[in-house]
Amino acid sequence: MTEVTLHEDPRSGNCYKIKLTAALLGLPLATRQYDIIAGETRTPDFLERVNPNGRIPVLQIGNRFLPESNAACWYLASGSALIPQDSFDQADMLRWMFFEQYSHEPNIATMRFWLHFIGSAQLSPQQKAQMMAKRIAGCEALSLMDGHLAGHDWFVGDSVSLADIALFAYTHVADEGGFGLGDYPAVERWIERVSQLPDFIPMG
Amino acid sequence: MTEVTLHEDPRSGNCYKIKLTAALLGLPLATRQYDIIAGETRTPDFLERVNPNGRIPVLQIGNRFLPESNAACWYLASGSALIPQDSFDQADMLRWMFFEQYSHEPNIATMRFWLHFIGSAQLSPQQKAQMMAKRIAGCEALSLMDGHLAGHDWFVGDSVSLADIALFAYTHVADEGGFGLGDYPAVERWIERVSQLPDFIPMG
Incomplete structure (x- = not known):
């Protein structure tokens, strides 16, 4: 299975949404932490490699990167009871x-x-x-x-x-x-x- | 088929998204127009019946109301090529x-x-x-x-x-x-x- 890693700051509620979704679904989720107040998501490397928007959370799926917290929740919950079928x-x-x-x-x-x-x-x-x-x-x-x-x-x-x-x-x-x-x-x-x-x- | 009506102000890009989605999919879409600048989406009737948020667009499907432009586009495009399957x-x-x-x-x-x-x-x-x-x-x-x-x-x-x-x-x-x-x-x-x-x- 493709490894899924959350690029996050644990103080961010937007990051927490994704961790809570994974927890409720019993999905493994690696994390890599950044200090947004110290500007760690505005470095040239982060902007080039992770998210040109300079924001976390970003969900990394293999070598693909998915910004936007609610989109990351959607990806993890796809096909589960957390998304209604109707x-x-x-x-x-x-x-x-x-x-x-x-x-x-x-x-x-x-x-x-x-x-x-x-x-x-x-x-x-x-x-x-x-x-x-x-x-x-x-x-x-x-x-x-x-x-x-x-x-x-x-x-x-x-x-x-x-x-x-x-x-x-x-x-x-x-x-x-x-x-x-x-x-x-x-x-x-x-x-x-x-x-x-x-x-x-x-x-x- | 359930009648679908867009509650809209034609000057709003958020309303246009929904009309463009319907047009590209060849779906019929009735419209009811409001003047947001004149406050027509802040009347007691609108807040009670259409959207307590006082905003347009709202997509009415039968007697159910769906606010938020991008959610309305999702509803109309469900199952179509405008939403990727992957x-x-x-x-x-x-x-x-x-x-x-x-x-x-x-x-x-x-x-x-x-x-x-x-x-x-x-x-x-x-x-x-x-x-x-x-x-x-x-x-x-x-x-x-x-x-x-x-x-x-x-x-x-x-x-x-x-x-x-x-x-x-x-x-x-x-x-x-x-x-x-x-x-x-x-x-x-x-x-x-x-x-x-x-x-x-x-x-x-």
């Missing part, structure tokens, strides 16, 4: 994964990165100017999730799918970005539900 | 579609919306403060695309896929966001290639 449900799962990358991650993950890893005293005036908009948009994303989860155990269908994994990664550490989850009780119950899945692994 | 290529196609939503659309489409539809004189100080970052990130996205297309006719494999459709939508009108394509010759050749596909339809 064509509407499959598209609906992708709908939540695109929502995660467009409406959730740029707000909740970015606020966590700025506040928890960079520190508010080190932020640029331009970053500070964006904080209020990101705070509002992050709350809107959590509110939309809470509305959906108030009537459903999982984002799509009757069992866990990649949509849950993708959204769990940064939601369960949203407090590190200053987003308290007390206003989103259905989200809190869903976090507990995901955490109790067989073969669940914590982030880190 | 598992790496399929994930790699999704990789470019997530790249589009994360690294391309928020910069290139947002700048187009601000400059072409809102007008620079009407922008808020907060929007103006973000323009330089969006300009840089948009150029980085175009540069990454150009690097890939310098060696490939299409984003994935040897033929057009949803990755090309997703990225074409806002790239071919990038000049309306102030992004000249003269520095990206491989992107310009690829735009011409997409425009000459059988059953291609223009935006609008």
Whole structure:
């Protein structure tokens, strides 16, 4: 079997999605670690060989490289129960994964990165100017999730799918970005539900 | 067959992706139009019935609603040649579609919306403060695309896929966001290639 290696920073929720997917499926996954804050994914070698976008995660399959966390989850889960077979449900799962990358991650993950890893005293005036908009948009994303989860155990269908994994990664550490989850009780119950899945692994 | 209706604003590249997918596949697609600038997707009825996120496009399939442009393209193209069968290529196609939503659309489409539809004189100080970052990130996205297309006719494999459709939508009108394509010759050749596909339809 082709060896699969995750190029990652363990502090990244985008990397955690892929490790959680592999764990839930019982798949082996080698890892190679980088410090994104120290610029280790912006070296000429990384840009040339791993990802010209300078970002992790990248999933390496043999000598091919697959960037984008949700695409890597899709690759690992192909043919498994983490991807629904029904064509509407499959598209609906992708709908939540695109929502995660467009409406959730740029707000909740970015606020966590700025506040928890960079520190508010080190932020640029331009970053500070964006904080209020990101705070509002992050709350809107959590509110939309809470509305959906108030009537459903999982984002799509009757069992866990990649949509849950993708959204769990940064939601369960949203407090590190200053987003308290007390206003989103259905989200809190869903976090507990995901955490109790067989073969669940914590982030880190 | 279940009737499929696109809830759209014809000025939106995200809506155009779905219409182009349907056209290339020869699928019938009803449309219902909204003026996003006039707030027609933020009415209580729209939020309650169509999309609690207040965004278009939404693809309506019978009485079910599917938001997120790239998920709607996936639904329409399911089982067609626009989605590669090979598992790496399929994930790699999704990789470019997530790249589009994360690294391309928020910069290139947002700048187009601000400059072409809102007008620079009407922008808020907060929007103006973000323009330089969006300009840089948009150029980085175009540069990454150009690097890939310098060696490939299409984003994935040897033929057009949803990755090309997703990225074409806002790239071919990038000049309306102030992004000249003269520095990206491989992107310009690829735009011409997409425009000459059988059953291609223009935006609008």
